[in-house]
Amino acid sequence: YKPSLSRVSTRAKTVQYDDTCPVFRLQPDEERPREEVACRRTDFVPGSCRIMKELFADKETANCSHQLSRMICETKNYNPAKPEMTCRHDLCSELSAVVIGIYNEDMGVNQWKKFKSTAEAMLFINQELLTDWRTYHHGYCFIRCLGHDGRKISQLLILPPVLRTSSNSPKKLKNKHALNVNILLLDSVSRHHFYRTLPKTINTFIDLNTNVFKTGHVFDFELVQGIKSRTFESLQALFGGEAFNPLKPFSSFVLPPKAVDFNKTLGHFKEFGYEILYLEDMCWKWEWGLVKELRALNKKALFTERVNLFLEAVKRSGIDRIDVSYSSCDILQENRVKDMFHGPATICYNGIHQHYYLLQYIEYFITRFSFLQKPLFSFLMLDTNHEDTGLRLKQLDEDLAKHVSILADQQNTVTFILSDHGNNYGQFVSMTTESQIEIFHTTLFMIVPDTAAILLGEEKIKSLHTNQRRLISLLDIHHTLKGLLPPFGAKDGKILKDGINTDGLLSPVSASRTCNSIPRIPPNFCICQDFEKPALSDSRFALYAEFALGQMNHEILQQQRASKNSQKGYVACQKLIGVRFDNGKVHEDKNETIVKFDLYIKAPESAGHDEEKYFVVINFRSQVDTALTLVGVDRLTPYSPYEVCAADNVDLRLCICDLENGHEASILYWKNVLTPSVSWTETNFSSIHESCLYFIKRHYTSGIVLAVGNTCPHVQYDIEFDFLTVNMYSSSVMPVNVTLWPGTEKLLTVGFQKAKGKPWKYKYSLNYRAIPLQDKSTLN
Numbered sequence: 001y002k003p004s005l006s007r008v009s010t011r012a013k014t015v016q017y018d019d020t021c022p023v024f025r026l027q028p029d030e031e032r033p034r035e036e037v038a039c040r041r042t043d044f045v046p047g048s049c050r051i052m053k054e055l056f057a058d059k060e061t062a063n064c065s066h067q068l069s070r071m072i073c074e075t076k077n078y079n080p081a082k083p084e085m086t087c088r089h090d091l092c093s094e095l096s097a098v099v100i101g102i103y104n105e106d107m108g109v110n111q112w113k114k115f116k117s118t119a120e121a122m123l124f125i126n127q128e129l130l131t132d133w134r135t136y137h138h139g140y141c142f143i144r145c146l147g148h149d150g151r152k153i154s155q156l157l158i159l160p161p162v163l164r165t166s167s168n169s170p171k172k173l174k175n176k177h178a179l180n181v182n183i184l185l186l187d188s189v190s191r192h193h194f195y196r197t198l199p200k201t202i203n204t205f206i207d208l209n210t211n212v213f214k215t216g217h218v219f220d221f222e223l224v225q226g227i228k229s230r231t232f233e234s235l236q237a238l239f240g241g242e243a244f245n246p247l248k249p250f251s252s253f254v255l256p257p258k259a260v261d262f263n264k265t266l267g268h269f270k271e272f273g274y275e276i277l278y279l280e281d282m283c284w285k286w287e288w289g290l291v292k293e294l295r296a297l298n299k300k301a302l303f304t305e306r307v308n309l310f311l312e313a314v315k316r317s318g319i320d321r322i323d324v325s326y327s328s329c330d331i332l333q334e335n336r337v338k339d340m341f342h343g344p345a346t347i348c349y350n351g352i353h354q355h356y357y358l359l360q361y362i363e364y365f366i367t368r369f370s371f372l373q374k375p376l377f378s379f380l381m382l383d384t385n386h387e388d389t390g391l392r393l394k395q396l397d398e399d400l401a402k403h404v405s406i407l408a409d410q411q412n413t414v415t416f417i418l419s420d421h422g423n424n425y426g427q428f429v430s431m432t433t434e435s436q437i438e439i440f441h442t443t444l445f446m447i448v449p450d451t452a453a454i455l456l457g458e459e460k461i462k463s464l465h466t467n468q469r470r471l472i473s474l475l476d477i478h479h480t481l482k483g484l485l486p487p488f489g490a491k492d493g494k495i496l497k498d499g500i501n502t503d504g505l506l507s508p509v510s511a512s513r514t515c516n517s518i519p520r521i522p523p524n525f526c527i528c529q530d531f532e533k534p535a536l537s538d539s540r541f542a543l544y545a546e547f548a549l550g551q552m553n554h555e556i557l558q559q560q561r562a563s564k565n566s567q568k569g570y571v572a573c574q575k576l577i578g579v580r581f582d583n584g585k586v587h588e589d590k591n592e593t594i595v596k597f598d599l600y601i602k603a604p605e606s607a608g609h610d611e612e613k614y615f616v617v618i619n620f621r622s623q624v625d626t627a628l629t630l631v632g633v634d635r636l637t638p639y640s641p642y643e644v645c646a647a648d649n650v651d652l653r654l655c656i657c658d659l660e661n662g663h664e665a666s667i668l669y670w671k672n673v674l675t676p677s678v679s680w681t682e683t684n685f686s687s688i689h690e691s692c693l694y695f696i697k698r699h700y701t702s703g704i705v706l707a708v709g710n711t712c713p714h715v716q717y718d719i720e721f722d723f724l725t726v727n728m729y730s731s732s733v734m735p736v737n738v739t740l741w742p743g744t745e746k747l748l749t750v751g752f753q754k755a756k757g758k759p760w761k762y763k764y765s766l767n768y769r770a771i772p773l774q775d776k777s778t779l780n
Contacts, residue, residue: 569743
């Protein structure tokens with residue numbers, strides 16, 4: 001197609017962008033051996049590369065210049081054999097005490113020690129905090145005093161790790177050549193977004209491969225298929241080794257049905273005496289991050305109970321320490337937020353980005369434990385890009401590039417830099433369907449220094465090279481982690497379910513692998529070319545959309561039934577009204593067809609925009625009684641704003657409510673039934689009983705939609721419906737028996753044409769019984 005041009009005006013200049021797509025890979029094409037593989041990345045959506053440039057190219061991001069950075073103490077030249085801090089004596093006022101705050105894990109608070117001078121505080125840091133077996137800290141402390149100008153100085157000082165007085169000496173390794181494992185997980189970063197926002201880091205990768213490594217390499221895995229567009233399932237795949245897909249889906253705003261099985265991976269490393277570090281930039285006292293992944297969240301409990309609940313869950317998971325993670329509570333509080341989702345533009349403490357502190361501690365941890373000859377497994381998760389603009393990630397680039405250079409020098413450490421999924425939010429999601437591919441096209445770079453490469457051996461390094469251009473997932477990475485444990489290669493050559501090697505990427509992945517062999521949790525897009533073929537948004541897709549809408553509205557009512565409003569129709573969360581659908585795709589496999597499309601729902605006037613966007617997946621099977629099954633629904637537009645008005649017992653992803661009137665519901669809730677569920681075609685309402693029970697019909701060229709609705713607040717109906725057809729599929733098993741509460745609408749069936757070009761017809765029978773309701777609560 002012909003590249004289209006657009007102009008983006010800035011104060012300084014007008015930039016003209018075309019739709020030429022960049023090359024997102026470390027190795028130029030001319031240096032790449034050609035190989036026939038079943039999966040090649042799907043082509044860019046026309047226009048998407050121009051949009052990428054408009055949104056992300058040459059855009060400046062926020063920094064920490066709004067905060068004054070004053071460093072009371074720091075280490076000049078870090079020596080893991082004898083760490084030492086030096087402090088400035090000219091920053092704190094002579095009239096001010098110097099206080100040092102150390103986090104007490106058992107109490108969940110900082111405890112403060114007071115010193116007369118900076119010199120006295122420095123003595124305490126070096127003799128107590130930097131000496132093994134003495135005062136245990138969590139890799140950091142706060143230093144505070146008043147400056148000469150009377151303003152408070154508060155520094156977060158990262159400290160090298162020390163050994164606990166109560167720790168047991170680890171078991172001896174069965175093989176003296178142990179490889180350390182280090183993982184950096186970047187939340188909400190697609191492979192392409194990594195390339196376009198972290199150029200200094202990419203250049204560092206290229207420089208390492210070109211000028212530094214001899215036997216080692218930075219591996220760039222080009223085809224990593226996402227498991228699901230959510231962190232919990234991604235962590236469960238990485239650590240638990242499974243694609244967790246319970247029969248009953250659960251919202252991000254509730255506790256998962258089980259904790260992430262960290263021990264399925266970490267337990268193996270602990271058997272070999274590894275020290276396990278887990279770091280995150282979230283605050284455990286709030287509702288996101290590790291506290292939720294471990295199901296250790298109970299905000300209604302006493303604080304002391306919450307502390308114990310979290311500590312016990314961390315211990316059960318196989319994690320030895322979370323150390324500097326605890327500082328995230330103080331940092332987020334300083335920035336006046338409880339989490340970094342959807343803002344602010346930058347998160348800083350004492351004029352320094354939050355990520356810098358965490359990366360610094362990882363460096364201290366690896367170098368210190370390597371010096372002590374103790375094997376380690378470190379994990380850091382950064383949520384920097386979990387926001388709407390996609391620009392905050394740029395703040396990480398310079399620090400990450402330096403961090404990568406340091407990691408490359410840790411000869412016994414293999415580092416994985418990966419992501420769980422791409423960004424679910426922002427303008428890129430609303431402007432192009434390319435964003436949906438990016439959500440499931442995730443990042444994986446693997447840094448294997450020279451010594452580590454020698455320890456792994458030529459065959460495994462050759463496999464890593466080969467697998468860079470084959471389709472893989474987090475499940476392969478899970479088994480790769482286990483494959484790094486000594487003795488290397490103990491389980492080589494064995495193939496597990498779905499064609500996964502027992503040592504993951506350390507053996508060749510099949511070149512014929514497609515998304516059929518990757519367990520994916522719907523709704524999900526395959527990143528392979530032509531796996532899912534575009535389809536016309538015709539009347540058949542309108543029927544699919546009708547079915548999805550009916551199921552979604554039914555689910556809202558079902559979830560309300562547990563509440564005091566169980567006999568009412570839509571209350572706080574309104575009936576979803578479809579306005580359009582597009583981006584249809586199909587994948588045919590034996591006797592079933594997977595149908596995917598975007599469904600647009602009318603937004604309330606208080607939202608400030610016209611539509612909410614959903615990604616819908618339906619399974620169509622011609623050989624069963626119920627031809628259609630709603631497999632999955634994901635909301636692509638932000639839904640957290642609706643938390644202020646949503647019903648507590650309704651999945652927030654489904655809820656659209658009045659942002660201005662909060663939880664107040666209209667007393668005319670039953671009148672919603674006479675509002676058509678879709679606006680793209682005409683709806684016929686015909687009264688069956690006393691202008692209360694209505695039969696609802698929408699006719700399409702390839703099928704019919706039949707429903708019933710109850711508009712009266714004082715009566716319920718028991719309905720029996722049967723549907724007889726010629727050349728038609730039905731979405732429901734017949735007969736249908738349903739109880740129709742006041743103000744509710746029930747989709748009876750979606751009937752659609754079997755053989756194109758042949759006529760279709762139907763007839764139905766409908767019987768009802770009206771039951772007067774005495775409970776006056778249904779009236780208000």
